[in-house]
Amino acid sequence: MANPVTEFWRRYRRNGAAVVGLAILCVVVAMALSAPVFFPTNPLRLVGPAELWPLTDARFPLGTDSLGRDIAAQLAHGAGTTLIIGLVASLVATTIGVGIGAAAGYYGGLVDDVLMRFTEIFQTIPNLIFLLALVAVLGPKIEHVVIGIGLISWTSVARLVRAEFMTLREREFVLASRAMGMSDLRIIVTQILPNAIPPVIVLASLIVAGAVLFESALAFLGLSDPNIASWGGLIGEGRLLIRTSWYVCALPGLAILLTVLALNLIGDGLNDVLNPMLKNR
Amino acid sequence: MSPLLQVCDLTTHLFTVEGVVKAVEGLSFDLDADETLALVGESGCGKSMTALSLMGLVPDPPGRIVGGQVLLGDRDLLQLSEHEMQKIRGNEIAMVFQEPMTSLNPVFTVGDQIVESVLTHRQVSRRQARERAVELLDLVRIPDPRGRFDDYPHRLSGGMRQRVMIAMALACDPDVLIADEPTTALDVTIQAQVLDLLGELQGEFGMGVILITHDLGVVAGIADRVVVMYAGRKVEEAPVDDIFASPLHPYTQGLLGSMPRPGLEERLREIPGVIPSLIDMTPGCSFAPRCAKAMARCREEQPDHATIGDARVVACFAAEEEVAGRGLAVDT
């Protein structure tokens, strides 16, 4: 076991679908990074005739939407939006979930009861309606969208981390740390958390996928930030044209599908590498 | 009279990624009606795979029966279709498993699970099947059988669950009962009760019982005959008294040496070494690497089964020589 990175890749590679997922994600990332190079102007600018079908005009390989905006440019710029919102929202959700799950699992008893009821609240509230209400109240800004998605996505992390902590807190190395007089916070952060991290990473990657879907739904309903090109928003605008120019809906939807698919496949692949015991389940 | 069950040259292999595991290799034995035959050996010697082979329940993949015959009356079970075999399982041959805690379905009542056995093979009404189930629960000495009928398995202790398993196996009055380590998972006091019960029921039902165990102590009180298995093969077969009085095979002697006996203060002797991998079998006797009496010949040649007297079989060159030295007839 020479290099941990090589070893990681050797084990990840065994899952063919996960490699395909990684390849798709790399394409999406490349799209996002190259967007400012290939499409330097604002993608929401009107640049050509409206409702131009794909593959009919070399200037607009994927056609134009109802207002004559370049679909290729919007897809490329939307890739960045999608990935950043997905990643940051997942980070928010993971942070909240780890904090609450760790406290509940480590302390148990009343703390656990209270925090679990709190978790149940967010599990019960119909998540997308809560997101709509939150964004409507706070205003359709990208940071509100991110926080909102984070707030509705953390419960699964909290439940997972709680379960991990409940088993880990009884293990010898934790008892030893406690006997040495380490503070609770230090035990949680330096002793238990590193052991609970692998399944959390897997779940976090799946939450990115979920966040992409939430963002697209919000943008589709026209309630996300209107000043940012987004795949869901493009579908929302294209839906009025489905009788004539359904490609306006189809293309960004395909992009969402492939991105979410890639993220899920990567999650499966990470699971195989990080939780080898669970692999055969 | 021909025996009830005849196993001839049974060979079951597991085709794994690492290679072919020869779990059961050329195993032969007979079982008479009204007889208890013990199949003894360390774990991993192929006892359980033998039982599953007789039931036609070898997990495939990776396992497959690659040769031999299992004659029940005049039918070779290995030639039957899966559908025909289903009519035999639980009806003519029934089985009790090792783990009573996990061998009952947790979401059905014990009564329903016995009724299901009855209804699978008998054309009776649900009510008759129910009566039969209560009768069986009573037969395996479960107190308040009518009350227990509607209990779910998790409400019962391990011993009670094993009694339910036995009741289920007896539901259709089988000719052959295979009990695979039926008492291993139980407390010592419960073990004795369950063994006594099996002994009594064997007489009442007039079944042939195959008792699979790693514990020679279990064998002494209940078995009529013993087959000792090592690494998938039969190494010795003898009436139970002979096994204890004069074990012939060094492996059998080792097993007896490692068995605690009352009145003997001497330390238990362990058989040195470990069971060989069943994948890379050496050409000679598979016990040779652990055997104190091994000769050069033992490492080159597989000893055949030699019949000694009229009821004993052993597969060991050293044993053959010893017996011949004592002037007994050896027939190979």
Next chain:
Amino acid sequence: MNRTFLAVRRRLLQAVPVVFGIVAIIFLLLNLSPGDLVDVMAAEEQISDPQVLEQIRAEYGLDKPIYVQLANYVWNIVHLDLGYSFRHSQPVWDVIVERLPATLILMSVSMALALFIGGLAGVVASIKVNTLYDNLISVVAIIFFAAPSFWIGLMMMVLFSVKLGLLPVSGMYTIGGDYSLAGEIWDVTRHLVMPSFALGLFYAAIYARVMRASMLEVSGLDFIRTARAKGLGEKRVAFKHILRNALLPVVTLFGLQLGTMLAGSVVIESVFSWPGIGTLVFEAVLTRNFPLVMGVLLFGSILVVIANLAVDLVYMRLDPRIELR
């Protein structure tokens, strides 16, 4: 039945703090919203006289400290008073109840589809494990798991309504259609096909994956070998002994996802102009009708709590090992 009664009581007691927490969060959101109830009212009713506004504020207790307002809010909710929607000139409660049946129909049909299709696909995949069927089901499941439901809806619309003309594009009834009972049922059914599939297929994909994994896990357990040893056929082993046990994780997941599914119907309803709570809350968000938005949020949450209770009871019936502590 005693066990059931105790379980219901315990779950209801547990639900109380949860519902109260939801009310508190909703109250917080309402207070975060720019302008209070009276501003909204003023805009809707075109009242500009500051004195009248103050009077209304006092009348609604909006000049009181925040905890008194929360207490009032809770008091009102206990009396099923979720506020007043000026846009509909009706209490919020009435507006919601009026739209409820459409959503309940869509939800229950979607759930049934998801459970049936997903469950069946999972069972088939597990019985034919590692064959072409299994792989095909896995691929289809992972695609529907990744596709946004509203996009599936739109693509179905393009195919089945625009191109093939088989199904109505949107709405719940055909205007001026057949008014006999049978005609009406048939009409609603035709309108229901696409929205319920669009909403249900995502969950069907999840259940298919969980069901497959669960069936495979259970089929390796000892009691399944016991069932085979009884002489049961493979079909009976799979559909009686394995399925009953494999259903348990699916039911758990189903309960956890009820809220998500109700929320998902917002998007689907607005895609298909289905006249339920989803379109209602969407319109309310667009018109900044916050009492109605929060009313739907609360109503939806309580619906989920009740549905969860029902799921728990079903689970108890399926798994006798659940004993009350």
